[in-house]
Amino acid sequence: MATIDNRSAFIVTVPHYPKLKRIFPWARSKDAQSYMQNLMDQGFKPDIDQEQDSFQVRVRRVGHKSQIKTFKKLAEAEAFVATINAEQHQGLFRDYRKKPAA
Secondary structure: OEEEEEOOOEEEEOOOOHHHOEEEOHHHHHHHHHHHHHHHHOOOOOEEEEOOOOEEEEEOOOOOOOEEEEEOOHHHHHHHHHHHHHHHHOOOOOOOOOOOOO
């Protein structure tokens, strides 16, 4: 089984107040939510968006360690998942954690 997670940064903006814009790494989403709440408490109407530039694919198979691979585009991640699913359907297993043989 393979899953795709968007691991891109969060961007908090306030219309007409560019100095209040903040970018938070994916792992700091709670800080982004806290900043938004702080802005709302001050009477602002902040927006939050997530960039689309980092997608992590995690492949889990019974009896094998998880494999993780990161892509810059969602289409690349989806193509990789399609390849994994096709290989699994054919009964193949390839360890993508290892470098390909030259």
